Amino acid sequence: MITLEKFILKYVIKRPESMFLRDIEANYEQLSEKIKDKSVLVIGGAGSIGSSFIKAILPFQPAALVVVDINENALTELTRDLRSTKGMCVPQEYITYPMNFASDVFKKMFRSRRGFDIVANFSAHKHVRSEKDIYSVEALIQNNVLHAKDLLDLLSEYPPEDFFCVSTDKATNPVNIMGASKRIMEDLIFSYSDRFPVKTARFANVAFSNGSLPAGFLERIAKLQPISAPSDVKRYFVSPEESGHICMLACILGENREIFFPKLEKEQMMTFDAIAENLLREYGYQILKCQSDQEAVDKSEDLKNGSKQYPVHFSASDTSGEKPFEEFYTDTETVDMDRFQALGIITGKEKCDQDKLLKLLTDLENIFCSQDTEKEEIIRIIRSYLPNFRHIETGKSLDSKM
Numbered sequence: 001m002i003t004l005e006k007f008i009l010k011y012v013i014k015r016p017e018s019m020f021l022r023d024i025e026a027n028y029e030q031l032s033e034k035i036k037d038k039s040v041l042v043i044g045g046a047g048s049i050g051s052s053f054i055k056a057i058l059p060f061q062p063a064a065l066v067v068v069d070i071n072e073n074a075l076t077e078l079t080r081d082l083r084s085t086k087g088m089c090v091p092q093e094y095i096t097y098p099m100n101f102a103s104d105v106f107k108k109m110f111r112s113r114r115g116f117d118i119v120a121n122f123s124a125h126k127h128v129r130s131e132k133d134i135y136s137v138e139a140l141i142q143n144n145v146l147h148a149k150d151l152l153d154l155l156s157e158y159p160p161e162d163f164f165c166v167s168t169d170k171a172t173n174p175v176n177i178m179g180a181s182k183r184i185m186e187d188l189i190f191s192y193s194d195r196f197p198v199k200t201a202r203f204a205n206v207a208f209s210n211g212s213l214p215a216g217f218l219e220r221i222a223k224l225q226p227i228s229a230p231s232d233v234k235r236y237f238v239s240p241e242e243s244g245h246i247c248m249l250a251c252i253l254g255e256n257r258e259i260f261f262p263k264l265e266k267e268q269m270m271t272f273d274a275i276a277e278n279l280l281r282e283y284g285y286q287i288l289k290c291q292s293d294q295e296a297v298d299k300s301e302d303l304k305n306g307s308k309q310y311p312v313h314f315s316a317s318d319t320s321g322e323k324p325f326e327e328f329y330t331d332t333e334t335v336d337m338d339r340f341q342a343l344g345i346i347t348g349k350e351k352c353d354q355d356k357l358l359k360l361l362t363d364l365e366n367i368f369c370s371q372d373t374e375k376e377e378i379i380r381i382i383r384s385y386l387p388n389f390r391h392i393e394t395g396k397s398l399d400s401k402m
Contacts, residue, residue, distance in 0.1 A: 002282050004208060004218075005239075011278040012207045012214075012237050012270060019238075019262070019342040020245035026341075027253055034252050035060035035118070038161070041110075042067050043101045043151070044122035046074035048209035049166060051081070052244030053120055053251075055088070064093035066116070068106065069123075072098035074210075102147040107154055115158025120251055121151060121165040124182070126211075131177040134375050138368050141378070144181040145188060149361065152192045159196035164251035165189050167200045167259065169236065169326045175392045180382050183389075184360065187352040190257045194351075199254035202261045202328050202346075204236035206243045213272050217279055224303040226296035227310070229276050230317040234269035234325050238262055249343060259346035261328035263337065269325070273314040285310035360385040 002010075009016060024031065035057055044050045045067035054067065069075050075096040082088050099106050101123055110116075125140040148165065155163060167186055170179030189198045208214045213229060220227050238246065242262070250260035277287055288309040290296040299311040329335055334348045363381050367373050383389045 007279065007282060008207045008239050011282075012275060013239050013242070014268070015239075018242045018245055020242060020249060023249060023340045023342055024245060027249070031248070031252055032060050034162070035062055037061070037063045038117035039064040039113070040066070040118045040120070041116040041160075042120050042122065043069075044124065045069055045120075046071050046078045046096075047122055048206050048212075048240055049203075049243045049247065050120070050122035051078050052206075052240045053122065053247040054078070054082070054244070055085075055241075056244035056248040057118075057252075058082070058089050058091075059087075061089050062091055062118070064116075065091050065095075066109075066113075067094075067096045068099055068101055069096070070098065070100050102143075102150055110154055111157070115155070115160060117161045118251065119155060119160045119163050120247065121148070121163075122247075123147075124166060125178060126168065131375070134373050134378070137177055137375055137378050138373075140178060141181050141364060142368075144178070145184050146361065146365065148185055149188055152189065156192065156195050161197070162251055163189070163192075163196055163198050164247060164254075165198070165200050166247065167202050169202045169204060169261070169328050171202055172327045172330060173388060173390070174386070175390055177378065177382065177391070180386055180389050180391075183386060184357075184382070186259065186349075187357055188361075190349060190351055191354060191357060193257045197254075197256040199250050199256070200259050201246050201250045202259055203243070203246070204238045204262055204264060204326070207237045207239055209240065209243075214275050214279075217276050221280070221283060221310075224300060226290070226293070226300040226312060227276050227280070228293055228296065228313045228315075229272040231271060231273045231314040232316045234271055236262070236264045236268065236326055237270055246343065249340065254345070255347075257349045257351070259329075259349065261344050261346070263342050263344050266325075273312075276312060276314075280310045280312070283310075284308065287312060289314065356385065 040062045042050055042054055045054055046069035075098055079096060082090050097109065125143050131137050131140060168179060168182045171183040171186060174180040174183050186200055189200060192198060217227055246260060246262060254260060280287060286309050288299060288311045290299060290311050290313045293313050296311040296313040329346050333346045336345045336347050339345060367377060379391050
Protein backbone atom coordinates (compact mmCIF):
# COMPACT_ATOMS: atom_id res chain seq x y z
CA MET A 1 0.00 0.00 0.00
CA ILE A 2 1.46 3.34 -1.05
CA THR A 3 1.78 5.94 1.73
CA LEU A 4 0.59 9.51 1.31
CA GLU A 5 4.18 10.76 1.48
CA LYS A 6 5.22 8.43 -1.35
CA PHE A 7 2.11 9.35 -3.36
CA ILE A 8 2.99 13.06 -3.12
CA LEU A 9 6.56 12.41 -4.25
CA LYS A 10 5.49 10.22 -7.17
CA TYR A 11 2.34 11.85 -8.49
CA VAL A 12 2.21 15.46 -7.25
CA ILE A 13 5.65 17.05 -6.91
CA LYS A 14 7.30 14.31 -9.00
CA ARG A 15 10.58 14.58 -7.09
CA PRO A 16 12.26 11.79 -5.07
CA GLU A 17 13.11 14.15 -2.18
CA SER A 18 12.83 17.76 -1.06
CA MET A 19 14.15 20.15 -3.70
CA PHE A 20 15.69 22.25 -0.92
CA LEU A 21 17.99 19.65 0.66
CA ARG A 22 21.07 20.89 -1.19
CA ASP A 23 20.47 24.48 -0.05
CA ILE A 24 20.12 23.25 3.53
CA GLU A 25 23.29 21.20 3.28
CA ALA A 26 25.22 24.10 1.73
CA ASN A 27 24.15 26.43 4.55
CA TYR A 28 24.08 23.93 7.41
CA GLU A 29 26.65 25.70 9.58
CA GLN A 30 24.97 29.09 9.26
CA LEU A 31 21.55 27.58 10.02
CA SER A 32 22.95 25.86 13.09
CA GLU A 33 24.66 29.02 14.29
CA LYS A 34 21.47 31.06 14.01
CA ILE A 35 19.05 28.48 15.50
CA LYS A 36 21.01 26.50 18.12
CA ASP A 37 20.18 27.54 21.70
CA LYS A 38 17.72 30.23 20.52
CA SER A 39 14.18 30.75 21.73
CA VAL A 40 11.54 30.25 19.04
CA LEU A 41 7.89 31.31 18.89
CA VAL A 42 5.71 29.73 16.19
CA ILE A 43 2.22 31.20 15.77
CA GLY A 44 -0.23 28.97 13.92
CA GLY A 45 2.27 26.20 14.51
CA ALA A 46 -0.25 23.35 14.51
CA GLY A 47 -1.20 23.91 10.88
CA SER A 48 0.33 22.19 7.88
CA ILE A 49 3.05 24.73 7.11
CA GLY A 50 3.68 25.78 10.71
CA SER A 51 4.21 22.21 11.89
CA SER A 52 6.49 21.52 8.91
CA PHE A 53 8.54 24.60 9.84
CA ILE A 54 8.89 23.25 13.38
CA LYS A 55 10.10 19.89 12.06
CA ALA A 56 12.62 21.70 9.86
CA ILE A 57 14.20 23.76 12.66
CA LEU A 58 14.24 21.20 15.48
CA PRO A 59 17.31 19.31 14.16
CA PHE A 60 19.25 22.55 14.71
CA GLN A 61 18.46 22.36 18.45
CA PRO A 62 16.76 25.56 19.59
CA ALA A 63 16.77 25.99 23.36
CA ALA A 64 13.06 26.76 23.65
CA LEU A 65 10.02 26.27 21.43
CA VAL A 66 6.65 27.88 22.16
CA VAL A 67 3.80 27.01 19.80
CA VAL A 68 0.58 29.03 19.70
CA ASP A 69 -2.54 27.95 17.81
CA ILE A 70 -6.29 28.29 18.29
CA ASN A 71 -6.77 24.61 17.42
CA GLU A 72 -6.26 22.75 20.70
CA ASN A 73 -6.73 19.32 19.15
CA ALA A 74 -4.18 20.04 16.44
CA LEU A 75 -1.67 21.16 19.07
CA THR A 76 -2.18 17.85 20.85
CA GLU A 77 -1.55 15.92 17.64
CA LEU A 78 1.53 18.05 16.90
CA THR A 79 3.02 17.10 20.25
CA ARG A 80 2.23 13.42 19.78
CA ASP A 81 3.74 13.53 16.29
CA LEU A 82 6.94 15.22 17.45
CA ARG A 83 7.34 12.92 20.46
CA SER A 84 6.74 9.84 18.28
CA THR A 85 9.24 10.72 15.54
CA LYS A 86 12.66 9.13 15.81
CA GLY A 87 15.48 11.64 15.94
CA MET A 88 13.21 14.67 16.53
CA CYS A 89 15.12 16.93 18.93
CA VAL A 90 12.26 18.38 20.97
CA PRO A 91 13.80 20.92 23.40
CA GLN A 92 13.31 20.53 27.12
CA GLU A 93 11.47 23.84 27.14
CA TYR A 94 8.62 22.97 24.79
CA ILE A 95 5.23 24.58 25.46
CA THR A 96 2.01 24.66 23.43
CA TYR A 97 -0.64 27.30 24.05
CA PRO A 98 -4.18 27.01 22.63
CA MET A 99 -4.79 30.74 22.34
CA ASN A 100 -5.40 33.48 19.80
CA PHE A 101 -2.31 35.55 19.00
CA ALA A 102 -4.53 38.66 19.01
CA SER A 103 -5.73 38.00 22.57
CA ASP A 104 -4.72 39.73 25.79
CA VAL A 105 -3.48 36.46 27.30
CA PHE A 106 -1.08 36.03 24.37
CA LYS A 107 0.33 39.50 25.04
CA LYS A 108 0.77 38.60 28.72
CA MET A 109 2.65 35.43 27.81
CA PHE A 110 4.87 37.24 25.31
CA ARG A 111 5.77 40.07 27.69
CA SER A 112 6.44 37.70 30.57
CA ARG A 113 9.09 36.00 28.44
CA ARG A 114 10.45 39.34 27.20
CA GLY A 115 10.09 38.18 23.62
CA PHE A 116 11.82 35.52 21.52
CA ASP A 117 14.91 35.30 19.32
CA ILE A 118 12.99 33.90 16.34
CA VAL A 119 9.30 34.51 15.61
CA ALA A 120 7.38 32.91 12.74
CA ASN A 121 3.72 33.66 12.08
CA PHE A 122 1.65 31.12 10.12
CA SER A 123 -1.77 32.23 11.36
CA ALA A 124 -3.76 33.14 8.26
CA HIS A 125 -6.98 32.78 6.37
CA LYS A 126 -5.62 31.01 3.29
CA HIS A 127 -8.69 29.92 1.33
CA VAL A 128 -10.32 31.77 -1.53
CA ARG A 129 -13.63 30.48 -0.14
CA SER A 130 -13.07 32.79 2.88
CA GLU A 131 -14.56 35.79 1.04
CA LYS A 132 -18.12 34.63 0.51
CA ASP A 133 -19.72 37.69 2.16
CA ILE A 134 -18.87 40.77 4.22
CA TYR A 135 -18.58 38.83 7.49
CA SER A 136 -16.11 36.29 6.14
CA VAL A 137 -14.19 39.12 4.44
CA GLU A 138 -13.92 41.04 7.72
CA ALA A 139 -12.67 37.97 9.58
CA LEU A 140 -10.10 37.34 6.82
CA ILE A 141 -8.74 40.91 6.83
CA GLN A 142 -8.73 41.10 10.62
CA ASN A 143 -6.56 37.98 10.83
CA ASN A 144 -4.29 38.56 7.83
CA VAL A 145 -3.77 42.31 8.22
CA LEU A 146 -5.14 44.14 11.26
CA HIS A 147 -4.20 41.54 13.87
CA ALA A 148 -0.85 41.15 12.14
CA LYS A 149 -0.22 44.85 12.81
CA ASP A 150 -1.03 44.34 16.50
CA LEU A 151 1.50 41.49 16.56
CA LEU A 152 4.17 43.66 14.94
CA ASP A 153 3.56 46.40 17.49
CA LEU A 154 3.97 43.84 20.26
CA LEU A 155 7.17 42.44 18.75
CA SER A 156 8.56 45.97 18.66
CA GLU A 157 8.69 45.93 22.47
CA TYR A 158 11.18 43.03 22.38
CA PRO A 159 12.51 42.89 18.81
CA PRO A 160 13.36 39.38 17.54
CA GLU A 161 16.55 38.57 15.67
CA ASP A 162 14.42 37.22 12.82
CA PHE A 163 10.72 37.54 11.98
CA PHE A 164 8.95 35.54 9.29
CA CYS A 165 5.35 35.77 8.13
CA VAL A 166 4.03 33.46 5.43
CA SER A 167 2.57 34.99 2.26
CA THR A 168 1.13 33.31 -0.84
CA ASP A 169 1.64 33.19 -4.59
CA LYS A 170 -1.88 34.63 -4.77
CA ALA A 171 -0.40 37.94 -3.55
CA THR A 172 1.15 38.30 -7.02
CA ASN A 173 -1.30 40.23 -9.22
CA PRO A 174 -4.14 39.30 -6.82
CA VAL A 175 -7.61 38.46 -8.12
CA ASN A 176 -9.21 37.61 -4.76
CA ILE A 177 -9.45 39.37 -1.41
CA MET A 178 -7.36 36.71 0.31
CA GLY A 179 -4.48 37.29 -2.10
CA ALA A 180 -4.86 41.06 -1.81
CA SER A 181 -4.80 40.83 1.99
CA LYS A 182 -1.51 38.95 1.81
CA ARG A 183 -0.09 41.52 -0.60
CA ILE A 184 -1.01 44.23 1.92
CA MET A 185 0.50 42.08 4.68
CA GLU A 186 3.82 42.10 2.81
CA ASP A 187 3.84 45.92 2.81
CA LEU A 188 2.78 45.93 6.45
CA ILE A 189 5.58 43.71 7.75
CA PHE A 190 8.16 45.53 5.62
CA SER A 191 7.06 48.80 7.23
CA TYR A 192 8.51 47.42 10.49
CA SER A 193 11.84 46.48 8.90
CA ASP A 194 13.67 49.33 10.64
CA ARG A 195 12.77 47.75 14.00
CA PHE A 196 13.74 44.11 13.29
CA PRO A 197 14.53 41.96 10.23
CA VAL A 198 11.40 40.80 8.40
CA LYS A 199 11.14 38.13 5.71
CA THR A 200 8.35 36.29 3.92
CA ALA A 201 7.71 33.66 1.24
CA ARG A 202 5.19 33.40 -1.56
CA PHE A 203 3.99 29.84 -1.58
CA ALA A 204 2.94 27.16 -3.94
CA ASN A 205 0.09 24.89 -2.82
CA VAL A 206 1.18 22.48 -0.10
CA ALA A 207 0.10 19.04 -1.25
CA PHE A 208 -2.63 17.55 0.98
CA SER A 209 -2.37 20.40 3.51
CA ASN A 210 -5.16 20.76 6.07
CA GLY A 211 -8.36 21.95 4.42
CA SER A 212 -6.99 21.68 0.89
CA LEU A 213 -8.94 20.05 -1.93
CA PRO A 214 -6.55 17.05 -2.14
CA ALA A 215 -6.90 16.51 1.62
CA GLY A 216 -10.64 16.54 0.99
CA PHE A 217 -10.19 13.71 -1.51
CA LEU A 218 -8.91 11.52 1.33
CA GLU A 219 -11.92 12.41 3.46
CA ARG A 220 -14.33 11.63 0.63
CA ILE A 221 -12.70 8.26 -0.06
CA ALA A 222 -12.77 7.35 3.64
CA LYS A 223 -16.52 8.10 3.69
CA LEU A 224 -17.24 6.57 0.25
CA GLN A 225 -18.45 9.95 -0.98
CA PRO A 226 -18.03 11.28 -4.55
CA ILE A 227 -15.16 13.56 -5.56
CA SER A 228 -15.50 16.92 -7.27
CA ALA A 229 -12.64 19.05 -8.64
CA PRO A 230 -11.92 21.79 -11.18
CA SER A 231 -10.45 20.50 -14.43
CA ASP A 232 -8.98 23.79 -15.69
CA VAL A 233 -7.14 25.21 -12.65
CA LYS A 234 -3.39 24.64 -12.67
CA ARG A 235 -1.36 25.00 -9.49
CA TYR A 236 2.23 24.70 -8.33
CA PHE A 237 2.74 22.17 -5.51
CA VAL A 238 5.36 21.52 -2.85
CA SER A 239 5.37 18.70 -0.30
CA PRO A 240 4.66 19.40 3.38
CA GLU A 241 8.36 18.82 4.12
CA GLU A 242 9.35 21.28 1.40
CA SER A 243 7.01 23.91 2.85
CA GLY A 244 8.90 23.77 6.14
CA HIS A 245 12.23 23.98 4.34
CA ILE A 246 11.17 27.09 2.39
CA CYS A 247 10.09 28.89 5.54
CA MET A 248 13.20 27.94 7.52
CA LEU A 249 15.56 29.08 4.76
CA ALA A 250 13.66 32.35 4.29
CA CYS A 251 13.33 33.05 8.02
CA ILE A 252 16.89 32.24 9.02
CA LEU A 253 18.95 33.06 5.92
CA GLY A 254 16.87 35.79 4.30
CA GLU A 255 17.94 39.40 4.41
CA ASN A 256 15.67 42.17 5.61
CA ARG A 257 12.65 42.82 3.32
CA GLU A 258 13.13 39.79 1.08
CA ILE A 259 10.44 37.55 -0.39
CA PHE A 260 11.34 33.93 -1.14
CA PHE A 261 9.66 31.58 -3.61
CA PRO A 262 10.38 28.07 -4.97
CA LYS A 263 11.99 27.76 -8.39
CA LEU A 264 9.30 25.85 -10.22
CA GLU A 265 8.69 25.70 -13.95
CA LYS A 266 5.29 26.09 -15.60
CA GLU A 267 5.35 22.50 -16.82
CA GLN A 268 5.44 21.39 -13.16
CA MET A 269 1.94 22.72 -12.54
CA MET A 270 -0.72 20.15 -11.76
CA THR A 271 -4.50 20.10 -12.08
CA PHE A 272 -6.65 18.87 -9.23
CA ASP A 273 -8.56 16.37 -11.33
CA ALA A 274 -5.28 14.66 -12.29
CA ILE A 275 -4.36 14.30 -8.61
CA ALA A 276 -7.80 12.86 -7.85
CA GLU A 277 -7.60 10.29 -10.66
CA ASN A 278 -4.14 9.08 -9.62
CA LEU A 279 -5.22 8.83 -6.00
CA LEU A 280 -8.32 6.80 -6.83
CA ARG A 281 -6.29 4.41 -8.99
CA GLU A 282 -3.87 3.89 -6.10
CA TYR A 283 -6.87 2.93 -3.98
CA GLY A 284 -7.84 0.39 -6.63
CA TYR A 285 -10.79 2.27 -8.14
CA GLN A 286 -11.79 2.97 -11.73
CA ILE A 287 -12.92 6.49 -12.64
CA LEU A 288 -16.63 7.00 -13.30
CA LYS A 289 -17.09 10.51 -14.72
CA CYS A 290 -20.40 12.22 -14.02
CA GLN A 291 -21.98 15.35 -15.49
CA SER A 292 -23.01 16.99 -12.20
CA ASP A 293 -22.43 16.91 -8.46
CA GLN A 294 -25.88 15.42 -7.96
CA GLU A 295 -25.28 12.60 -10.42
CA ALA A 296 -22.02 11.79 -8.62
CA VAL A 297 -23.80 11.78 -5.25
CA ASP A 298 -26.51 9.46 -6.57
CA LYS A 299 -24.01 6.98 -8.01
CA SER A 300 -21.88 6.98 -4.87
CA GLU A 301 -24.47 4.72 -3.25
CA ASP A 302 -23.03 1.86 -5.30
CA LEU A 303 -19.69 2.26 -3.46
CA LYS A 304 -21.35 1.03 -0.28
CA ASN A 305 -22.22 -2.18 -2.10
CA GLY A 306 -18.63 -2.79 -3.13
CA SER A 307 -18.52 -1.08 -6.52
CA LYS A 308 -15.00 -0.22 -7.75
CA GLN A 309 -16.40 2.48 -10.07
CA TYR A 310 -15.74 5.74 -8.24
CA PRO A 311 -18.03 8.64 -9.24
CA VAL A 312 -16.33 11.98 -9.88
CA HIS A 313 -17.46 15.32 -11.26
CA PHE A 314 -14.76 17.39 -12.93
CA SER A 315 -15.75 20.76 -14.39
CA ALA A 316 -14.41 24.20 -15.28
CA SER A 317 -14.00 26.61 -12.37
CA ASP A 318 -16.76 29.23 -12.07
CA THR A 319 -16.33 30.57 -8.54
CA SER A 320 -15.16 34.01 -7.44
CA GLY A 321 -11.47 34.76 -7.06
CA GLU A 322 -10.08 31.72 -8.87
CA LYS A 323 -6.99 32.40 -10.96
CA PRO A 324 -6.44 29.88 -13.78
CA PHE A 325 -2.65 29.87 -13.19
CA GLU A 326 -0.18 31.01 -10.56
CA GLU A 327 2.90 33.22 -10.51
CA PHE A 328 5.43 34.22 -7.87
CA TYR A 329 6.60 37.68 -8.93
CA THR A 330 5.67 40.55 -11.21
CA ASP A 331 7.57 42.17 -14.06
CA THR A 332 8.34 45.18 -11.86
CA GLU A 333 10.01 43.19 -9.06
CA THR A 334 13.76 42.50 -8.93
CA VAL A 335 14.56 38.80 -8.64
CA ASP A 336 17.76 37.05 -7.51
CA MET A 337 17.86 33.52 -8.96
CA ASP A 338 21.50 32.80 -8.09
CA ARG A 339 21.86 32.86 -4.29
CA PHE A 340 20.12 29.51 -3.72
CA GLN A 341 19.79 26.48 -5.94
CA ALA A 342 16.07 25.89 -5.44
CA LEU A 343 14.83 29.27 -4.21
CA GLY A 344 14.37 32.59 -5.96
CA ILE A 345 14.31 35.82 -3.97
CA ILE A 346 12.55 39.10 -4.62
CA THR A 347 15.04 41.72 -3.45
CA GLY A 348 15.30 45.48 -3.21
CA LYS A 349 11.77 45.92 -1.90
CA GLU A 350 11.36 49.44 -0.61
CA LYS A 351 9.16 50.30 2.31
CA CYS A 352 5.73 51.36 1.16
CA ASP A 353 4.21 54.81 1.56
CA GLN A 354 3.53 54.82 5.32
CA ASP A 355 0.78 57.43 5.15
CA LYS A 356 -1.02 55.53 2.40
CA LEU A 357 -0.77 52.24 4.32
CA LEU A 358 -2.03 53.78 7.56
CA LYS A 359 -4.95 55.37 5.70
CA LEU A 360 -5.85 51.96 4.27
CA LEU A 361 -5.78 50.33 7.71
CA THR A 362 -7.83 53.16 9.21
CA ASP A 363 -10.38 52.99 6.39
CA LEU A 364 -10.74 49.24 6.88
CA GLU A 365 -11.16 49.53 10.64
CA ASN A 366 -13.73 52.31 10.26
CA ILE A 367 -15.80 50.52 7.63
CA PHE A 368 -15.89 47.36 9.75
CA CYS A 369 -17.56 49.41 12.49
CA SER A 370 -20.57 49.88 10.22
CA GLN A 371 -23.45 47.41 10.17
CA ASP A 372 -24.23 48.18 6.54
CA THR A 373 -20.88 47.50 4.89
CA GLU A 374 -20.94 45.68 1.56
CA LYS A 375 -18.25 43.44 0.11
CA GLU A 376 -17.96 45.78 -2.88
CA GLU A 377 -16.91 48.62 -0.56
CA ILE A 378 -14.03 46.55 0.76
CA ILE A 379 -12.92 45.79 -2.79
CA ARG A 380 -13.04 49.51 -3.60
CA ILE A 381 -10.91 50.40 -0.56
CA ILE A 382 -8.36 47.72 -1.35
CA ARG A 383 -8.20 48.80 -4.99
CA SER A 384 -7.46 52.38 -3.91
CA TYR A 385 -4.32 50.97 -2.28
CA LEU A 386 -3.54 48.25 -4.84
CA PRO A 387 -4.44 49.69 -8.26
CA ASN A 388 -3.56 46.38 -9.95
CA PHE A 389 -6.11 44.46 -7.85
CA ARG A 390 -8.40 42.81 -10.41
CA HIS A 391 -11.03 41.00 -8.39
CA ILE A 392 -12.72 38.10 -10.19
CA GLU A 393 -16.37 38.07 -9.12
CA THR A 394 -18.75 35.44 -10.46
CA GLY A 395 -21.37 35.51 -7.71
CA LYS A 396 -20.58 31.89 -6.83
CA SER A 397 -18.74 30.57 -3.77
CA LEU A 398 -16.94 27.25 -3.32
CA ASP A 399 -19.48 26.54 -0.57
CA SER A 400 -22.02 25.86 -3.33
CA LYS A 401 -19.96 22.90 -4.58
CA MET A 402 -18.91 19.52 -3.22
